[in-house]
Amino acid sequence: MIPGNAIKELLQHNTLIASLCGDRIFPKIRPQNQNELPAIVYALITNEPTNVKNGPSTLDTLTYQFSMFADQSKYDDLVRLREALRFTLERISLTIAGIQVQSVALSQQRDFYEEDARLHHFADDYRFRIIRNPADQESISAYQYLQRVQNDGGEVADFNAVKSSTLNN
Amino acid sequence: MPTNGIINASLIQVRIGSEAVAECTNVDINLTAAEVDQTSKSSAGWKARRPGLLSGTVSIQGNLRFDTGSSEQGIADLWAAFNGRSTVALKVGTSVSGDKTVDGTAHITSLNISSGTEDNATIEASFKFTGAITQATNA
Numbered sequence: 001m002i003p004g005n006a007i008k009e010l011l012q013h014n015t016l017i018a019s020l021c022g023d024r025i026f027p028k029i030r031p032q033n034q035n036e037l038p039a040i041v042y043a044l045i046t047n048e049p050t051n052v053k054n055g056p057s058t059l060d061t062l063t064y065q066f067s068m069f070a071d072q073s074k075y076d077d078l079v080r081l082r083e084a085l086r087f088t089l090e091r092i093s094l095t096i097a098g099i100q101v102q103s104v105a106l107s108q109q110r111d112f113y114e115e116d117a118r119l120h121h122f123a124d125d126y127r128f129r130i131i132r133n134p135a136d137q138e139s140i141s142a143y144q145y146l147q148r149v150q151n152d153g154g155e156v157a158d159f160n161a162v163k164s165s166t167l168n169n
Numbered sequence: 170m171p172t173n174g175i176i177n178a179s180l181i182q183v184r185i186g187s188e189a190v191a192e193c194t195n196v197d198i199n200l201t202a203a204e205v206d207q208t209s210k211s212s213a214g215w216k217a218r219r220p221g222l223l224s225g226t227v228s229i230q231g232n233l234r235f236d237t238g239s240s241e242q243g244i245a246d247l248w249a250a251f252n253g254r255s256t257v258a259l260k261v262g263t264s265v266s267g268d269k270t271v272d273g274t275a276h277i278t279s280l281n282i283s284s285g286t287e288d289n290a291t292i293e294a295s296f297k298f299t300g301a302i303t304q305a306t307n308a
Contacts (some may be wrong), residue, residue, distance in 0.1 A: 047298075050232060050289060053182050053193045054241070059289065105287040127287065 002128065004151040005040055007064070008099035016084040019076055030069070030111055037119070038070040045125070060130045063107060068122040069114075078120050082109070089126050178261040183229050185244075185250075189264075191241035192232040194291075198261050198271055200225040200302065211276035225298040227259060227275065233282060233290040243283075247294050251277040259296060266307050273302040 237243030262270030
């Protein structure tokens with residue numbers, strides 16, 4: 001998963017997004033006291049690991065949904081925001097907060113209108129291909145632990161000893 | 170001690186020599202016995218047959234990567250075996266002590282690479298056994 005504000009910082013590099021949204025780009029939820037619009041809320045909705053026989057996934061495909069909101073009189077702004085978002089994300093390859101993003105692809109776009117709040121709402125999904133190197137993780141994975149246990153003859157070893165040994169090898 | 174219960178399919182790998190194929194996602198092994206027709210006038214109108222030549226194939230699917238580990242078999246190794254028309258020692262099964270494996274010598278009859286868009290590039294290789302196929306037990 002890409003850490004909290006990393007996507008926000010990426011989006012704010014786009015001057016159009018920054019001029020339209022300012023600081024109103026939120027992971028997961030828009031604060032209740034935040035009424036100024038337009039705004040973007042993004043959230044992880046699925047993670048599809050690449051399951052292979054010989055170990056943990058080395059490539060995860062994360063789908064993030066970007067929900068964009070604008071007042072009913074600001075439909076054009078929302079369209080521009082959507083295009084700026086697409087321009088910023090589509091087919092980029094970079095490292096965000098230490099996470100290696102191989103590529104980003106637009107998956108789908110949907111338009112809504114929030115009757116009660118009288119807001120235009122766009123929901124766009126992007127698929128992030130994330131390259132993982134489980135050996136670089138700070139903590140031992142359950143897979144590594146079980147592999148070590150198996151190598152040790154099936155005896156359930158002391159977890160901390162195995163963790164320390166595995167990280168040092 | 171062999172694996173208990175229904176086997177987790179992830180454990181079943183193809184090893185070439187002692188090295189597993191990298192990034193493998195699926196393994197199929199098919200063993201067949203040819204039919205020898207024994208139908209005669211005394212078969213009372215029923216088809217009669219007995220098994221003839223035994224043979225087997227293995228096919229694998231996986232993700233394509235070039236930076237495979239030194240103790241894994243990757244696309245370069247598969248290509249070398251294919252291009253060299255060489256036979257390889259195949260072992261299909263888990264690596265758990267006491268589990269059964271299917272062993273034999275085989276050559277690669279097809280090697281495919283598929284590449285869509287914004288998706289994993291994949292490989293598929295098919296092997297045909299030549300000579301005896303044996304069942305072994307992991308030490």
